[in-house]
Amino acid sequence: MPLAKVKIKISDFNFYYGQVKVIKGVSVEMLAKNVTSIIGPSGCGKSTLLRCFNRMNDLIPGARAEGRAEIEGVDILGPQVDVVELRKRVGMVFQKPNPFPKSIFDNVAYGLRVNDITDRLIIEKRVEQSLRSAALWDEVKDRLKDNALNLSGGQQQRLCVARALAVEPEILLMDEPASALDPIATARIEELIVELKKHYTIVIVTHNMQQAARISDHTAFLMQGELVEYGKTSDIFTKPRKKLTEDYITGRFG
Amino acid sequence: MKIKQLKEVLGFLALRLCMVLVMAILVVVFWDIVTKGGGAVSWELLTQPPKDGMTKGGIFPAIVGTLLVTLMTALLAVPLGMGCAMYLNEYALDCKFTRFIRMSIRNLSGVPSIVYGLFGVALFVEACNFGTSILSAGCTLGLMTLPLTITASEEALKAVPRSYREGALALGATKWQSIRTNVLPYAVSGMLTGTILGLSRAAGETAPILFTGAAFFLPDLPGSLLSQFMALPYHLYILSTQHHDTALVRPLAYGTALVLLILIFIMNLFAIILRSRLRQMKKE
Numbered sequence: 001m002p003l004a005k006v007k008i009k010i011s012d013f014n015f016y017y018g019q020v021k022v023i024k025g026v027s028v029e030m031l032a033k034n035v036t037s038i039i040g041p042s043g044c045g046k047s048t049l050l051r052c053f054n055r056m057n058d059l060i061p062g063a064r065a066e067g068r069a070e071i072e073g074v075d076i077l078g079p080q081v082d083v084v085e086l087r088k089r090v091g092m093v094f095q096k097p098n099p100f101p102k103s104i105f106d107n108v109a110y111g112l113r114v115n116d117i118t119d120r121l122i123i124e125k126r127v128e129q130s131l132r133s134a135a136l137w138d139e140v141k142d143r144l145k146d147n148a149l150n151l152s153g154g155q156q157q158r159l160c161v162a163r164a165l166a167v168e169p170e171i172l173l174m175d176e177p178a179s180a181l182d183p184i185a186t187a188r189i190e191e192l193i194v195e196l197k198k199h200y201t202i203v204i205v206t207h208n209m210q211q212a213a214r215i216s217d218h219t220a221f222l223m224q225g226e227l228v229e230y231g232k233t234s235d236i237f238t239k240p241r242k243k244l245t246e247d248y249i250t251g252r253f254g
Numbered sequence: 255m256k257i258k259q260l261k262e263v264l265g266f267l268a269l270r271l272c273m274v275l276v277m278a279i280l281v282v283v284f285w286d287i288v289t290k291g292g293g294a295v296s297w298e299l300l301t302q303p304p305k306d307g308m309t310k311g312g313i314f315p316a317i318v319g320t321l322l323v324t325l326m327t328a329l330l331a332v333p334l335g336m337g338c339a340m341y342l343n344e345y346a347l348d349c350k351f352t353r354f355i356r357m358s359i360r361n362l363s364g365v366p367s368i369v370y371g372l373f374g375v376a377l378f379v380e381a382c383n384f385g386t387s388i389l390s391a392g393c394t395l396g397l398m399t400l401p402l403t404i405t406a407s408e409e410a411l412k413a414v415p416r417s418y419r420e421g422a423l424a425l426g427a428t429k430w431q432s433i434r435t436n437v438l439p440y441a442v443s444g445m446l447t448g449t450i451l452g453l454s455r456a457a458g459e460t461a462p463i464l465f466t467g468a469a470f471f472l473p474d475l476p477g478s479l480l481s482q483f484m485a486l487p488y489h490l491y492i493l494s495t496q497h498h499d500t501a502l503v504r505p506l507a508y509g510t511a512l513v514l515l516i517l518i519f520i521m522n523l524f525a526i527i528l529r530s531r532l533r534q535m536k537k538e
Contacts, residue, residue: 056420059420059423061348084426084427084428087425087426088425088426091424092424094420098415098417098418100421100422101440110422110427110435111425111426114425115426163421167425167426
């Protein structure tokens with residue numbers, strides 16, 4: 001097997017909300033076309049870390065990053081970075097399904113339209129492709145004009161995946177994408193993630209350790225803003241090097 | 255358990271009483287105006303200018319004047335108020351300075367309308383040299399309405415879920431794109447509702463137009479934005495207190511009040527329709 005390419009690399013990465021340091025000296029390399037999961041107890045900074053990769057934290061006043069963060073060797077933190085361009089390359093699916101109160105079609109087409117793609121045929125094709133990739137096409141193909149808010153929670157979340165895919169990102173960030181869903185919808189999202197990693201680099205934050213074990217290739221365990229352990233998921237879950245990791249995954253705390 | 259239930263019943267009763275009291279006052283006022291003014295409302299009242307020292311004829315110029323000045327008010331207050339609210343809510347950093355600005359805007363809505371009137375004289379009538387005119391009065395009323403418009407518009411923008419903005423930005427939309435396509439469509443009805451309520455208040459104001467453009471009596475309709483005008487609230491004020499025979503023109507005064515009330519009611523109805531549309535859109 002050829003050596004997998006490093007897609008995302010952060011080193012000595014610190015992140016602050018005002019004076020509070022929430023990410024402390026984290027260094028990680030995430031591989032292309034892999035699923036990397038970030039686990040850890042609530043408030044450990046896993047969502048914050050995830051939201052650094054598409055600079056979503058820029059929206060929070062007083063937020064500040066330090067250290068290096070690169071995608072394919074190119075810095076993504078500096079002031080010269082075109083954040084809009086970055087977010088096209090790095091898609092995101094949020095914790096709570098957040099379809100826009102528009103039709104199913106318009107939801108998926110949204111990212112295309114804001115990126116100045118106006119050709120109807122291209123949009124239609126891309127919408128269908130994206131919905132197929134998100135395993136939603138068969139359920140909605142006859143009602144693309146329906147309001148997206150009428151879909152079930154699981155369908156809404158897959159719609160959000162489709163919406164993110166339509167922009168053709170390279171990386172897909174998922175912030176606890178299944179935490180608001182029932183077990184069946186969760187299973188579908190997980191299948192989808194495994195399917196998607198053929199084409200995309202996926203970073204997923206999850207509270208659910210079984211989920212991390214089931215779907216991810218690599219796992220990062222974060223606690224109080226520090227990276228406790230990072231490695232192959234199979235290693236982390238079967239022979240963790242650190243006591244803290246073992247205690248966490250066996251459910252002794254968290 | 256019994257005492258708890260009794261407290262509950264008494265509590266509801268007290269609240270219901272408040273509600274009934276408020277409604278009763280409204281009904282009495284409305285009833286008074288309708289019974290006394292209803293007889294005076296006629297085709298002539300709506301279409302003719304006042305005649306014979308305002309003892310006969312209608313209030314047509316005052317209706318037109320009020321509509322025109324309200325339109326002028328809207329032209330100033332709507333774009334400025336909405337733009338300001340958008341800036342404050344979407345772009346401005348949440349720092350001490352913006353909080354101070356926001357507080358000042360809230361406080362401005364408490365300034366008495368007569369103060370706005372005097373300010374209007376100084377700024378629009380004299381400094382800008384608009385004279386006493388529709389333009390001056392409209393601008394003065396516009397300024398008076400702005401705090402309400404801004405506050406209501408900001409609340410409407412705040413009501414749009416953060417996830418709409420984040421979702422759009424995460425797809426590579428610029429901030430303006432996310433606001434234009436994903437925030438404004440859901441906030442605009444709320445923004446307009448608040449604005450219309452503000453305008454309907456402005457339409458009924460007397461003090462700000464007193465020195466800035468409202469005329470006691472004009473035989474002709476205003477010819478331009480720089481003309482003086484007659485207005486319903488001012489006309490009502492004259493008929494009830496300044497006329498040489500207030501008792502004689504009392505029915506006309508009530509008729510004027512009723513027309514003003516209906517005009518404002520129509521504007522508020524617009525606001526209600528907009529609001530219900532907004533609710534429906536959110537439900538869909």
